[in-house]
Amino acid sequence: MFASVPRSFITGAIRSPGKKALLLEASKTLSSEESKKEIHEVSGDVICPSQVMGIDHLRDPRLNKGLAFTLEERQALGIHGLQPARFKTQEEQLELCRISIDRYQEDLNKYLYLTELHDRNEKLFFRLLTENIEALMPIVYTPTVGLACQKFGLIYRRPRGLFITINDIGHVFEVLRNWPEPNVRAIVVTDGERILGLGDLGACGMGIPVGKLALYTALAGIKPHECLPIVLDVGTNNQNLLEDPLYVGLRQKRVTGKLYDDFVDEFMEAVVRRYGQNTLIQFEDFANHNAFRLLKKYRDYYCTFNDDIQGTASVAVSGLMACKRITGKKFSENTFCFLGAGGAALGIADLIVRAMVLEGSSIEDARSKIWMMDIDGLLAKERIEGNLDGHKKYYAKDHPPTKDFAGLVNEIRPSVLIGASATGGAFTQDILTAMGTFNDRPVIFALSNPTAKAECTAEQAYTFTEGRCIFASGSPFAPVKIGNTLFKPGQGNNAYIFPGVALGILTSGIHHISEDVFLIAAETVAENVSEDDLSKGRIYPPLRTIREVSVQIAIKIIEYAYKERIATVYPKPEDLRRYVEERQYNHNYEPSLPQLWQWPKGPYIKTRPMEPAKLTHK
Ligand SMILES: NC(=O)C1=CN([C@@H]2O[C@H](COP(=O)(O)OP(=O)(O)OC[C@H]3O[C@@H](n4cnc5c(N)ncnc54)[C@H](OP(=O)(O)O)[C@@H]3O)[C@@H](O)[C@H]2O)C=CC1
Ligand SMILES: CC(=O)C(=O)O
Ligand SMILES: [Mg+2]
Secondary structure (H helix, E strand, O other): OOOOOHHHHHHOOOOOHHHHHOOOOOOOOOOOHHHHOOOOOOOOOOOOOOOEEEEEEHHHHOOHHHHHHHHHHHHHHHOOOOOOOOOOOOOHHHHHHHHHHOOOOOHHHHHHHHHHHHHHHHHHHHHHHHHHHHHHHHHHHOOOOHHHHHHHHHHOOOOOOOOEEHHHHOOOHHHHHOOOOOEEEEEEOOOOOOOOOOOOOOOHHHHHHHHHHHHHHHOOOOOOHEEEEEEEOOOOOOOHHHOOOOOOOOOOOOOHHHHHHHHHHHHHHHHHHHOOOOOEEEOOOOOHHHHHHHHHHHEEEOOOOEEEHHHHHHHHHHHHHHHHHHHHHOOOHHHEEEEOOHHHHHHHEEEEHHHHHHHHOOHHHHHOOOOEEOOEEEEEHHHHOOOOOOHHHOOOOOOOOOHHHHHHHHHHHEEEEEEEOOOOOOOHHHHHOOOOHHHHOOOEOOOOOHHHHHOOHHHHHHHHOOOOOEEEEEOOOOOOOEEEEEEEEEEOOOHOOOHHHHHHHHHOOOOOOOOHHHHHHHHHHOOOOOOOHHHHOOOOOOOHHHHHHHHHHHHHHHHHHHHOOOOOOOOOOOHHHHHHHHOOOOOOOOOOOOOOOOOOHHHHHHHOOOOOOOOOOO
């Protein structure tokens, strides 16, 4: 069925047909060998001017500059008259974008505006996002992206990303081959089973890979055409979606077991076959029971990481490193108490253990300082025989089982409280007040997303600890004024980590990603926290600096990769910053006309006068 592919399918699936596409006979088919030499008008790094004509310069988001096309460009490209007479700079266009966004009251409408801009003018979208990251990250990312996923069936307009369903098993490579970009370097993939703290959203989870990859470009300058968002649609167990006439995914219960595993195996193999073994595959928002399993299965064979486990661990440990500068306590001098023992919480716990071991603790001592509670209560030794799966048992305590979180907090008197349970409001006033009585500077992280799932708000944390806590949250909170002090809480979100890590991996050519990479990223983010940030209660650098932080993370990862002899880019670049920056996306417009070049000087350009041809016959 997939052995041959209609030509029109390859060239016209996403973009409007260009000159080349029009020349193709839609009815012809390519053999699978032929189709490896796909024709791309506007794809990859090189855009061939002769392959795009007239109105396609306005229709293709990679080429479109709207009113910023000059008169010369409009005439030469054949688009003169297709737009109003006005010429605008990109700065003027940005101003219009800001005005347009401000006119929308609802965040979901702002999200839709940005989606439309992304589809219309890629450079303008990314420049707008990059230069206004503090205002717009909450729209393209948590919390609004959560709402966009919940409303996906309603707001779906144009395709973005690849939907591979369980029915495609046996043909995953052919589906991947339909993606029009030849140079994909990074994939964010979800199966939609645990979208933020919102549960199983099936194929509607596509908003997450799309949002994460928008941050790859905005926060780390990874080129948009090198990024591919993917949903593996194996069904959904969300009954509301199954009954929703607007649902756009497969209307069936989730496939599990061997068939699921075979499908994901085939997907991984197909990615390598299509885009090479250095393609980075970021797993995102898989349910706990698959997240750890798949990470363990693939991490030594593919270039892959799980962001919810490893990226979150890194950002939390980074925050704790910055806290150290306020509390003066080493990791091992703290007692940690977690609500939640899933992918995020266990990932954080493991990296904290690693940090304590680096400080000189034994693994057992380190684990003994970490208390965790899941939906069934405290991870207690008595539960090991019952339902404590592999990873949780490392943190099981010799303590009677209990589900009383407030009671546990009062008993163990933690210095650090971490929420990754997706239970909004679980850090009650009593718990927060108690944290304030045990500690001068209690550390409180409410990491669950989106905002409604945060274990407490910034205001609650500061109010109930009399402004003494060090607070961070997964989704952003506005500054809080307590007395005369204005606190600006930091966003403890893996967005500080994954873009820089991805940039480092792609530029060093690392195949397999070790935990060290995430410790390096954590240290780099923590180093970028200034005394001024700390004085405002912020343990993360301001969001507007992440792009620079990402470059620093990448440089350190490259250095580490060469030291450990795991880099695969040879020779080692001399100037790493320059090397990284030269590979980053440029969101400023460039000339749209083919460059006219100077002929080289010298004899080559001296055209000798042609001698008249001698007639050899009369
Ligand atoms: N800030 C950030 O960067 C990130 C934030 N997150 C957020 O963290 C949250 C959890 O993500 P993740 O760990 O991947 O999800 P998981 O589903 O893997 O884990 C959720 C954990 O919370 C536990 N839990 C659920 N309800 C309760 C309850 N009432 N009391 C105690 N524990 C409870 C679950 O128990 P059980 O194990 O028994 O099911 C599980 O251990 C999500 O909201 C997610 O958005 C995730 C990644 C990054
Ligand atoms: C931030 C993130 O990855 C999550 O909430 O799942
Ligand atoms: Mg996630």
